[in-house]
Amino acid sequence: MNRASSGQRRMVIITLAIAGVWAANALKLNPIDLVTNNTSIIYDFFSRALSPAMDYESDVPLGTKPLIVKTLSAAWQTILFAAAAMGISLIGGVLFGFLASSSLMIESARGTVKYITVTLYGLVRFLMALIRSIHELLWAVLFLVAFGISELSAVIALALPCTGILAKIFSELIDETSRSAAHAIRGGGGTPIQVYFFVLLPQTIPDLLAYSFYRFECLLRSSAVLGFFGYPTLGFYIAASFENLFYGEVWCYLYTLFLLVAIVDIWSNQIRAELKL
Amino acid sequence: MKDHLIQLYRARPKTNFVRLSLLVMALLISYTWIGGGFLSSNNSIIQRTENLERFVGELKPYELRGESFNIYSYLSWAKTMMAEKGWQAAETTLAISVAAIVLGGILGNLLAIPASRNFASNFNRDHLNLSALLLAGPARLLLIFLRTIPEYVWAFLLLSLIGPNAWPLVLALALHNAGIIGKLSAEVIENLPDQPQVSLHSTGASRLQIMLTAVLPAALARLLLFFFYRWETCVREATILGMLGIVSLGFWIQDARARNFYDEMIFFILLGALIVVIGDVISTLVRTHIRRIF
Numbered sequence: 415m416n417r418a419s420s421g422q423r424r425m426v427i428i429t430l431a432i433a434g435v436w437a438a439n440a441l442k443l444n445p446i447d448l449v450t451n452n453t454s455i456i457y458d459f460f461s462r463a464l465s466p467a468m469d470y471e472s473d474v475p476l477g478t479k480p481l482i483v484k485t486l487s488a489a490w491q492t493i494l495f496a497a498a499a500m501g502i503s504l505i506g507g508v509l510f511g512f513l514a515s516s517s518l519m520i521e522s523a524r525g526t527v528k529y530i531t532v533t534l535y536g537l538v539r540f541l542m543a544l545i546r547s548i549h550e551l552l553w554a555v556l557f558l559v560a561f562g563i564s565e566l567s568a569v570i571a572l573a574l575p576c577t578g579i580l581a582k583i584f585s586e587l588i589d590e591t592s593r594s595a596a597h598a599i600r601g602g603g604g605t606p607i608q609v610y611f612f613v614l615l616p617q618t619i620p621d622l623l624a625y626s627f628y629r630f631e632c633l634l635r636s637s638a639v640l641g642f643f644g645y646p647t648l649g650f651y652i653a654a655s656f657e658n659l660f661y662g663e664v665w666c667y668l669y670t671l672f673l674l675v676a677i678v679d680i681w682s683n684q685i686r687a688e689l690k691l
Numbered sequence: 692m693k694d695h696l697i698q699l700y701r702a703r704p705k706t707n708f709v710r711l712s713l714l715v716m717a718l719l720i721s722y723t724w725i726g727g728g729f730l731s732s733n734n735s736i737i738q739r740t741e742n743l744e745r746f747v748g749e750l751k752p753y754e755l756r757g758e759s760f761n762i763y764s765y766l767s768w769a770k771t772m773m774a775e776k777g778w779q780a781a782e783t784t785l786a787i788s789v790a791a792i793v794l795g796g797i798l799g800n801l802l803a804i805p806a807s808r809n810f811a812s813n814f815n816r817d818h819l820n821l822s823a824l825l826l827a828g829p830a831r832l833l834l835i836f837l838r839t840i841p842e843y844v845w846a847f848l849l850l851s852l853i854g855p856n857a858w859p860l861v862l863a864l865a866l867h868n869a870g871i872i873g874k875l876s877a878e879v880i881e882n883l884p885d886q887p888q889v890s891l892h893s894t895g896a897s898r899l900q901i902m903l904t905a906v907l908p909a910a911l912a913r914l915l916l917f918f919f920y921r922w923e924t925c926v927r928e929a930t931i932l933g934m935l936g937i938v939s940l941g942f943w944i945q946d947a948r949a950r951n952f953y954d955e956m957i958f959f960i961l962l963g964a965l966i967v968v969i970g971d972v973i974s975t976l977v978r979t980h981i982r983r984i985f
Binding site: 422423426430431433434436437438440441442443447448452455456459493494497498500501504543544547548549551552555556559560561562565566569623627630635636638639642649652653656664668671672674675676679681684685688689 | 706708709712713716719720721722723724728729730738739742743746747782783785786787789790793794835836838839840841843844847848851852853854856857858861911915918927928930931934944945948953956957960963964965967968971981984
């Protein structure tokens with residue numbers, strides 16, 4: 415590092431500070447608005463953090479499932495939506511990742527086939543960029559108006575952006591793998607398809623796996639949020655209890671979500687550690 | 692030859708934990724598709740097709756329906772839309788993401804200091820002492836809690852608690868990202884080469900001095916990379932948070948949906964995608980620049 419780079423470094427920080435001030439100004443963010451007359455509600459809500467509800471906070475009809483059972487079933491639904499979406503996006507991600515990989519579609523093709531593969535490559539890249547730029551909730555809203563409420567469209571809404579991201583990451587993984595083994599097989603007469611399945615894919619699997627588990631964690635969070643749009647995941651119950659001012663129940667659901675995501679977080683960390691070998 | 696291959700195959704790296712995880716995941720995914728009921732549907736196919744046809748028909752801008760396709764009339768329609776709501780919404784969305792990431796970056800990095808175990812144990816390598824446990828433990832738990840609760844949930848809760856201004860959205864994004872940035876930064880701080888820290892420690896430097904003179908300069912580049920990487924996701928999330936009722940892009944999407952103006956809705960959704968792509972490009976350029984100058 416030299417003097418010039420430390421000056422540039424300062425420039426980056428100063429630019430960030432200016433951007434922050436511009437944003438605060440554009441949004442009219444005033445610290446006074448934070449301390450509103452709602453302080454009692456804020457206190458009520460956060461004081462329940464230490465005592466989440468273990469049972470319903472209102473009278474429920476006889477025979478209603480206990481709160482714990484309801485919470486667990488909501489958590490299970492959250493997992494189901496995320497896992498179903500994971501299945502689609504894994505298949506889509508691997509397939510489109512192959513089609514979006516420049517080393518295979520552009521470098522390995524020859525002759526007239528190359529026109530087709532390059533067009534396909536461009537098309538797939540554009541498509542993947544488009545589907546991952548639209549937030550999963552926007553996909554959900556789009557499907558909601560196009561098809562009406564249906565669990566399948568919720569799963570597809572979750573899966574689309576995830577597929578786009580997995581395809582991007584996966585194509586980058588393929589492009590960055592060492593090519594020596596691939597060249598050897600190509601030189602020995604292997605077709606690009608053989609090279610893909612028997613050389614490149616096995617090499618990228620550990621990284622793909624580790625990343626997919628991270629994506630599963632993100633899917634769980636998104637799946638919980640889908641509840642706000644009427645699907646039976648955790649978000650649905652958070653919204654309902656919060657609007658009824660049952661703050662203890664809200665914390666019960668929040669802690670469940672916390673446990674759910676934290677477990678997957680630890681799980682995927684462990685997998686990453688094991689795969690480093 | 693065949694024996695060699697078998698030997699090679701047997702000697703491949705493998706771990707039972709990963710195999711078990713894969714099995715669990717595969718079972719879970721197959722169960723959801725076989726027994727989860729996602730493929731059954733309560734609406735009939737005909738009803739669905741009718742719904743879809745109506746939706747697709749209404750995607751065409753209202754003013755232009757009945758006219759033949761003309762790119763210029765579409766462009767002028769888009770221009771009016773941008774002038775009426777588009778620019779304002781795009782600016783707010785961008786401002787929310789910037790304000791949130793600056794706030795989240797500051798908060799996350801402040802939390803990363805106690806959460807990094809080498810700082811917490813006073814840069815005393817080899818043994819983790821009680822102060823490390825008492826400092827790093829709760830800090831890490833807080834970071835995990837912040838990042839496991841989705842932005843949307845934070846925003847929903849804070850909106851009723853704080854009131855209808857831009858704060859809830861900014862704070863929601865900032866809290867969630869503080870959790871992620873804090874975790875990533877703590878890992879960076881822990882994985883730095885520790886000779887400078889240890890030698891400073893042996894000359895009697897305090898924790899704060901070590902932090903400012905040995906840790907921060909060495910870690911800054913990576914911290915900034917994470918910062919811009921998270922800003923990308925912030926832009927993406929900022930496009931939807933307006934759905935909760937604060938005027939930004941998501942608000943107009945929700946508004947158009949409520950009024951069944953599907954032409955406007957798809958316009959704002961595509962505008963959101965465009966903003967996200969622009970954010971991605973800016974972030975990639977800045978990150979390349981940072982990699983070059985550091």
